[in-house]
Every structure is written in structure tokens, then in C-alpha cells.
Amino acid sequence: MSTKNLPMREALRRALLEEMRRDERVFVMGEEVGLWQGTHRVTRGFIEEFGDKRVKDTPISEMAIGGVAVGAAMAGLRPVAEFMTINFAFLALDAIVNHAAKIHYFFNGMFKVPVVFRAASGWGDQATASHSHTPEPIFAHFTGLYVGCPSNAADAYGMLKTSIRDENPVLFTESIALYAKPGPVPDDEDYLVPVGKGDIKREGKHVSLIAYARGVDWALQAAKELEKDGIEAEVVDLRWLRPLDTELVFESFRKTNRAVIVEESLPMYSFGSELAAQIQEHCFDYMDAPIKRVSSLDVPLPYSKKIELMALPDAAKIVAAVKEIL
Amino acid sequence: MAGPNKETLLDWYRQMVLIRDFEETCYQLYQEKRITGVYLHLYSGHEAIGVAAVANMHIGKDHIITAYRDHGIALALGVDAKPVMAEMMGKSTGTSGGKGGSMHIASKNHNFWGGYAIVGGHLPLAAGIALEAQYNNTGAAVISFIGDGATNNGYFHETLNMAGAWKLPVVWIIENNGYGMGTDIDIAAGNPILHQRALGYGIKDMERVDGQDVFKMYDTVQHAMEHARNGHGSVLIEAITYRYRGHGVSDKQYDTRMADELAEWKANKDPITLLRSKLVERYKNVEHDLSKLEADAKKAVAESVEFAENSPLPDTLEYLMSNIYVGQG
Known part of the structure; x- marks a missing residue:
């Protein structure tokens, strides 16, 4: 398949643009999405093409x-x-979890809610505590909702298209730190990444690095470092926190017998806690070492640069965690 | 304008006595533990508002949505009392198959988008449904009920402002029964004259209406619907009414605390009594028709109870886990 090299923001923009051209029912709404072209420029040029309707x-x-x-x-x-950032989506939590995620169920299938909530997430550029959350696991806690969190431009493109075409409500997060990162994007308007399907981003046999969104980026950097020491790390990108592709995780773990779970989110009641529990429950006989977790530290993100970065995960922390269990 | 004819008025009367009988029967069934659970919010006292609103709808074209005091709206629309009662009892024959209960009655065929349990949570849903009407230029309007208590939370402010900014075709009807749960609106609101809030949102203020007078309610909603359907945007109506039962039936103090007020409203401002006397005054020998409608209502409600009690309770894991997601079965 032919591809074009695009930054993730442009891949998202293209996905949304093509879906709006394909289906008259698709429209965007949010703060600054029109005349100001979108805070993250994902809707750049949209109002000129589609108008304010x-x-x-x-x-x-x-x-x-x-x-x-x-x-x-x-x-x-x-x-x-669009929620300009996911921090502001907390204000909409009721609409998302009590209504988007529940209406199909509490009316026993009478109504469908095919909505996509897009939200920019995370960061680490001195945005401070209330503007730096990566709370994807909070949303993924609630059944009735799908949660998509791409780690690169191609997945962002295919996952956003899937989300728009699906009949279910989707919370779709976009790592702010990855917006500018380029990657090959398929030249195919029907390129879809199935809901709930994870992906092996790098094969390896010594340890599984299990991650999503920006965590995948750090895990890939760590895998490169580990390679220098002859350690072959497998990088598992879940892509969706709900449905969660646990089979892919188990398959990888049964091969490597060791895991480090990586996430930008906070450590407690997290992606890492959930997967560690599931792995021990389903793969106990394959476990050769304790499962390690690398996440943000359990602290509000501060403003000042050095201590902010100290709180976030990075490749070095992942390498260190791997070395502890090998 | 000629106003509603005898046949229409008798039909309003039929709806109102059906709702009252249904609600008071629910009250009894709850005391007898034949309806269980903790949430059951009755419409007794509010009947004229729901009936007058529904009377102004083009059923199947216009839309309607409300909070958890929702049984009466379903019945006014013509949803069969049987599945509504079955839903109260959590039966698989209920409108929501026993998954929603009293607070989540809906009917897709009637564009009744449901009852909702979070105070104010359905207001943006109403606006979103109106957005579809505007987007596809269907000419439909949305009727959204609002309890007086909901006028003080963020949903009210954000949604009515957006509806004003976007000229969304919604008729917002505040059912002001004086109390948000047990708290008096005069304590809860900086300005308890609720219709005046329309000014802040750039939507049409249709002021206060006597919500016990089905004629006045009907006329007001009629004008409001014309405004909304003709592309002029939202309208805010404040209907003054009274709740004959507690916020929910589990509120045990209500009858004693409110005894004097209740007696006063029931004696002088009962919407059914008011309509009944108008009909008796206006039409000779109408008593017979009215008595028949009252008996029919009793019979329909009794049949709904029988149907509900004879229906099965869902009891399989498969059923429990169904309809979480579309396409999942």
C-alpha cells in the first residue's frame, strides 16, 4: 500500500476531512474548531469547506x-x-459516562449513540497540574464506551475513521506530544483499524513492553536501547483501552514470560494495574518475574521543567525496569 | 381560532385520568412492595402540563424528552400502559425490558427520547435532538421538560445559552412545583422567577402560566411550538404546578409536612377537577362520558398491573449482558 509521511495531527485532519466528505451526517463541534481553525489545527480549513452548519x-x-x-x-x-483537552472533558463526564455510555443499555437497545469525543491528552511542556492529565483509564472504566488512544499517525488515521463509522460512542484521545510526530499514513480512504485490536509494534522474545499512546513511543525508544545490550523487547500497542485486546497481551507474555507495562497515566487504579491483574490471572504458569509498571509518578504535574520531567516516564525508566526483571 | 372541540377535550380528560390513576396505583403498589426499588417519581398534580404539551405535537415528527417524572408523558403520548407498568416492576415486557425502570421510560415510535435520571442531564440531549431537526431542516420542534430544581445546575445554563446562540427549535417547559426534592425554590434560587432567565440566553420568554389549567397550557405551548417550528429558536415557559406526592415515593415525610398546602392545591387547583367542571359547564349530559372515561382508565390500569405481574422477570446472564454495545446483540 502506498503511504504518505504525515505528522499525526495531519493524519487526524485527513481522516476527519475524508469522513465529512463521505458522510453528510458527520459534523464537528467544539471550542475554536471553526473560525480559529482548531486549537491543535486538526480542523484547519474545515469551516471554509463545510461552513458553520x-x-x-x-x-x-x-x-x-x-x-x-x-x-x-x-x-x-x-x-x-472536540474537547480542547481531556482535562476539560471532566466537566462533561456526566454526559459521557451517564448518557453516551448508558443510553443504549438502559433503554435496552432502543437508541444508539454514535458519537465521537475527541480530546487532546497528556503532555509535559509545563502545562501544570490541571492541564496535563492522561486520564484515559478513568473513561475506560465505564462499559458502554469505546476508548481509542493511537500512538502514531497511521493508527490515528485508521482509528479515527473507525470511531466515526462505528455505531457506538467512542472517547478518542490524541497525545499532544505526538501531534507533530510524522509517520507513514496509508493512501486509502477506507483504511480502518478495527475496534479493540492491538498491534505488535516491534517483535522480541525477552520481555513484553505493554503500552498505549505515548507509552508506545517511550517503549520503542527503550527497546532500541535494550537492543544494544542484546535484549530483544517486544512492544505491544493496545491502541484501544476498551475493548482491551487482552489476547494479544497474553500471547506476547506467554512468549516472553516477562512484562513491563508503560503508561503516561498515574499508577493507581490504572492501565498497569488492570493488565498486571489480568496477566497473573490468565498466564500465571508463564510468569518468570514480577510484572513491572512504569507510569507517571503519583504526583500532580508541576510547572518547573526539571521536576516536571522527573514525574513523567521515559525510555531510561523503562530500560531500568526491564533490567530489574531480566 | 376555534379552540379544541369536545372530542379533543374528552381525550385530554381521558389522558389526565389515566395518568392520575396509573400514578396513584403505582403509589399503592409501592407501599405493598409489588413495585420495588427506591426511585419512583409520580406525575400526580402535573397532568395538565404533559397533556397540553403532547396535544401540540405532530406525533412522529416533533420530539419530546423529560426527566425522571416520565410515566405521564408516555401515557399522554399513547404508549400502552401495560409495558409502562411492566417496566415499573422490572419485567422483560417493560418498555426498556426491565433495564431502565421508572426513570427510563421511552418510545422511539413516538419520538419520546426518554426519561433521564440525572437532574438537568437531558437538557443538552434535547438541544442535540433539536440540532438534528435544524441540521436536516425537518421543521420539527422539541419539547423538553425541566424541573424547577434543574434550573439551578450547570446543564440548564450551558444548554439554554447554546440553544439561544444557535436558535435551536426547543420549547423548554419548566414544571415549577415549588420544590427541588424537598428544598423550596425560594431558598434555592437567587431569582425564583424562573422564566426571566430567558432574557440572559436570548430566547423567547413566555412567562408564567397556570400549569393546572390545561386550556392556558395548551394555548401557550401552541404559540411556543409555532415560534420554534418557524425558525425563531427556543422558547421558555414556566408552568406553575404542584406535586401531590413526595419527590419520590420513598419520601415518607411529604404528606405530613405538606398537609396544608396539599389540601389547598387539591381542593382548589386540581387540574382534573378544573377540566371536569369546564366540561360539565360547557356540554350538556357530559357526565356519562366522563364517568365512562374514569371507569375505562381504572380498567386499563388494572389490566396493566395484571399484565405486569404476569410477565417474567428477566433472569439470565445473557440478558443481563445484552445491549451494552450496538452490534453485540
């Missing part, structure tokens, strides 16, 4: 953005609602 600048009203998107989806549209 399909590119809706909203007031700064996250509760309403969340809930209006749910209602529009129920009524038959395909809203793609």
Missing part, C-alpha cells in the same frame, strides 16, 4: 458540548465533538 464553534460549555453531541447522535447525526 457542519463546523460548529461552541461556547466554552463542556457539559453542553458533551450532552448536545449525545442528543444529536441519538437523533441520527454523527457528531465529532
